[in-house]
Amino acid sequence: MQKPSIPRGTRDFGPLQMAKRNYIFNTIREVYEQYGFAQLETPTMENLSVLTGKYGDEGDQLLFKVLNSGDFLSKTQAQDYSAGSKTMLTKISEKGLRYDLTVPFARYVVMHRNEISFPFKRYQIQPVWRADRPQRGRYREFYQCDADVVGTNSLLCEAEIIAMINEVFNGLKLSDFTIKLNNRKILVGITEVIGAEGKEADFCVAIDKLDKIGLDKVNEELIQRGFSQESIKLLKPVFEFEGTINDKLAFLKDYFSASETGLQGVKETEEILSHLQSYELEDNHLELDLTLARGLSYYTGTIFEVKANGVQIGSITGGGRYDNLTGVFGLKDISGVGISFGVDRIYDVLEELDLYPESTATQVQVMIVNFGEEMMNKGIALLQGLRKEGIRAEMYPDTAKMKKQMSYANNLNIPFVVLIGEDEIATGNYTLKNMIDGEQAAYKINDLISKIKNSR
RNA sequence: GUGAUUGUAGUUCAGUUGGUUAGAACGCCUGGUUGUGGUCCAGGAGGUCGCCGGUUCGAGUCCGGUCUUUCACCCCA
Numbered sequence: 001m002q003k004p005s006i007p008r009g010t011r012d013f014g015p016l017q018m019a020k021r022n023y024i025f026n027t028i029r030e031v032y033e034q035y036g037f038a039q040l041e042t043p044t045m046e047n048l049s050v051l052t053g054k055y056g057d058e059g060d061q062l063l064f065k066v067l068n069s070g071d072f073l074s075k076t077q078a079q080d081y082s083a084g085s086k087t088m089l090t091k092i093s094e095k096g097l098r099y100d101l102t103v104p105f106a107r108y109v110v111m112h113r114n115e116i117s118f119p120f121k122r123y124q125i126q127p128v129w130r131a132d133r134p135q136r137g138r139y140r141e142f143y144q145c146d147a148d149v150v151g152t153n154s155l156l157c158e159a160e161i162i163a164m165i166n167e168v169f170n171g172l173k174l175s176d177f178t179i180k181l182n183n184r185k186i187l188v189g190i191t192e193v194i195g196a197e198g199k200e201a202d203f204c205v206a207i208d209k210l211d212k213i214g215l216d217k218v219n220e221e222l223i224q225r226g227f228s229q230e231s232i233k234l235l236k237p238v239f240e241f242e243g244t245i246n247d248k249l250a251f252l253k254d255y256f257s258a259s260e261t262g263l264q265g266v267k268e269t270e271e272i273l274s275h276l277q278s279y280e281l282e283d284n285h286l287e288l289d290l291t292l293a294r295g296l297s298y299y300t301g302t303i304f305e306v307k308a309n310g311v312q313i314g315s316i317t318g319g320g321r322y323d324n325l326t327g328v329f330g331l332k333d334i335s336g337v338g339i340s341f342g343v344d345r346i347y348d349v350l351e352e353l354d355l356y357p358e359s360t361a362t363q364v365q366v367m368i369v370n371f372g373e374e375m376m377n378k379g380i381a382l383l384q385g386l387r388k389e390g391i392r393a394e395m396y397p398d399t400a401k402m403k404k405q406m407s408y409a410n411n412l413n414i415p416f417v418v419l420i421g422e423d424e425i426a427t428g429n430y431t432l433k434n435m436i437d438g439e440q441a442a443y444k445i446n447d448l449i450s451k452i453k454n455s456r
Numbered sequence: 457g458u459g460a461u462u463g464u465a466g467u468u469c470a471g472u473u474g475g476u477u478a479g480a481a482c483g484c485c486u487g488g489u490u491g492u493g494g495u496c497c498a499g500g501a502g503g504u505c506g507c508c509g510g511u512u513c514g515a516g517u518c519c520g521g522u523c524u525u526u527c528a529c530c531c532c533a
Contacts (some may be wrong), residue, residue: 005506062532130533402492
């Protein structure tokens with residue numbers, strides 16, 4: 001007999017975990033819908049041509065490929081094998097598991113462009129797969145909760161997203177978090193000012209690590225990536241500047257006197273902040289982090305990331321504006337901005353901070369003890385009567401020993417148990433036992449119902 | 457993908473330089489209580505020591521491979 005197992009980086013979710021996960025999903029879903037996003041689902045599998053090349057060379061490696069059905073070798077020849085994995089792959093696989101929700105969304109928009117009225121707001125809650133090495137907070141199968149708006153340049157969308165982030169985490173009772181904000185145009189501006197135009201990608205990869213490895217190591221890496229000593233000197237004030245968001249923006253306006261793009265980034269950020277004031281948030285948790293870079297290549301404007309403070313885990317939410325995501329699929333000039341909540345990481349954060357409400361589980365309120373065939377009919381009638389009153393009820397399916405049935409109710413935290421035996425049928429009153437304080441008494445059906453209802 | 461690391465009952469973990477029959481707690485089952493759970497008492501079941509191979513008179517313990525866990529790099533939610 002073999003021992004069963006599940007693939008590395010995947011997990012089962014038991015009833016307790018699902019209750020907590022649904023609590024998170026529901027919170028996010030409600031906020032999305034309140035802000036006018038409609039739900040979309042796309043297939044688990046996409047054609048490989050849709051996925052490859054969208055996430056860089058690294059990303060292509062992390063794609064799960066699906067082997068062609070049937071005799072997948074029938075269309076191959078010996079020379080394909082010797083030509084290497086890449087050539088071989090195209091012959092034996094034409095589908096892959098989705099890597100994120102943004103690219104399938106872009107594909108959807110392009111395919112349905114004529115049915116969609118823009119601006120198009122959609123949310124999507126589905127699992128994605130990455131053939132990564134698993135670590136804490138990093139799985140090979142995990143859920144993303146995306147919301148995107150495409151077909152508008154309005155910076156109101158950015159403000160809306162920031163408001164949604166606040167609403168979701170307030171809803172989840174997570175108070176200590178930071179929304180780190182930046183703008184790709186500001187990053188481009190910096191590379192222009194320090195005389196490293198066009199090296200934006202290298203720049204982003206290096207500075208994104210600042211809080212992790214420190215300034216000296218970042219400078220080392222920049223030099224390794226071909227930045228001059230002069231550039232690093234010019235960069236220094238950006239890292240060293242401290243102050244409020246407005247202070248930073250004022251500083252940047254001065255710093256970007258020679259960079260049109262940089263100034264544009266500052267202007268956009270100012271506009272978002274100005275919109276945001278009208279939302280009258282108590283605390284918007286915003287921080288302008290000039291070292292926030294986010295590797296994803298398709299971002300062009302605002303970028304943001306949410307960190308849970310005091311928990312050793314990566315970002316729990318991320319997103320940004322992209323100007324040309326649909327371009328690769330032949331639809332130009334569609335700008336969009338999106339956000340993605342990482343449920344699996346949020347789960348770990350709430351777990352570590354012990355922030356779940358007392359009962360996330362929707363548990364059964366009352367169990368009817370099974371006393372045998374003759375009593376079952378009375379039991380079923382009561383069962384349905386309780387359910388009609390909106391009470392979650394079940395009857396123990398077997399005529400097992402009382403001890404066994406009571407233990408079951410106890411282990412499942414069922415607060416009430418009803419006993420219908422010979423005594424009860426003779427008097428017409430049913431015995432209701434409160435499993436929390438252990439008290440029990442006989443009631444007429446109506447009193448029994450109100451007793452259970454009033455206990456909440 | 458690179459370099460480390462982990463794996464012993466359902467769960468959390470002990471297990472000495474390689475040496476007889478691999479232990480504990482909790483959980484589970486049975487009984488004390490034929491209509492009463494959560495406390496208590498008595499008893500019981502449950503392990504191919506991740507898997508495959510090697511060294512050895514002898515391997516949970518040493519070696520190799522493989523899978524899994526965790527960590528760093530890379531990247532990311």
